[in-house]
Amino acid sequence: MNISLSKQELVMLLRMANIGDWVMFADLDGDDSNALAHQKALQKLFSAAHKAKMDTLVHYEPKQKKYSDTKEFEVDYQGFIDEFNESQFWTTLADRLAVRDLVEQVGEKVFDAMEWVERGGKLDGLSCSYEQEFVKNGLQRLHLLNTLNKGNA
Numbered sequence: 001m002n003i004s005l006s007k008q009e010l011v012m013l014l015r016m017a018n019i020g021d022w023v024m025f026a027d028l029d030g031d032d033s034n035a036l037a038h039q040k041a042l043q044k045l046f047s048a049a050h051k052a053k054m055d056t057l058v059h060y061e062p063k064q065k066k067y068s069d070t071k072e073f074e075v076d077y078q079g080f081i082d083e084f085n086e087s088q089f090w091t092t093l094a095d096r097l098a099v100r101d102l103v104e105q106v107g108e109k110v111f112d113a114m115e116w117v118e119r120g121g122k123l124d125g126l127s128c129s130y131e132q133e134f135v136k137n138g139l140q141r142l143h144l145l146n147t148l149n150k151g152n153a
């Protein structure tokens with residue numbers, strides 16, 4: 001199979017492939033057959049970019065017989081990863097605190113028995129309150145209760 005790509009499209013594809021590879025395998029310990037298969041496919045994309053003289057994106061390491069992205073290109077796509085992580089951190093924190101609060105308010109059995117729409121509406125309201133708090137104050141007002149005075153901090 002052959003695919004014809006402009007240099008701009010190849011840059012976009014490489015960016016997406018690197019971001020996807022990072023999301024899927026950044027926390028992986030050791031070898032994984034899926035990660036190895038993805039790396040093989042990524043090497044093909046790097047090779048195409050190298051052949052297209054896109055030296056600001058990739059370079060070839062002859063001793064290892066392997067292509068890798070340049071620091072310049074890594075900074076480019078890492079920015080997207082950082083933005084995503086930042087957004088996910090605040091959203092996930094607000095969502096988890098909302099679940100905790102709703103379970104505390106109604107009890108676990110009632111929470112589990114709630115209709116999806118009702119639960120979602122209540123959680124959205126609580127999450128929104130936390131999101132507003134985080135926009136205004138970040139983590140400044142977030143503290144563990146009852147542990148700070150016990151020397152367990």
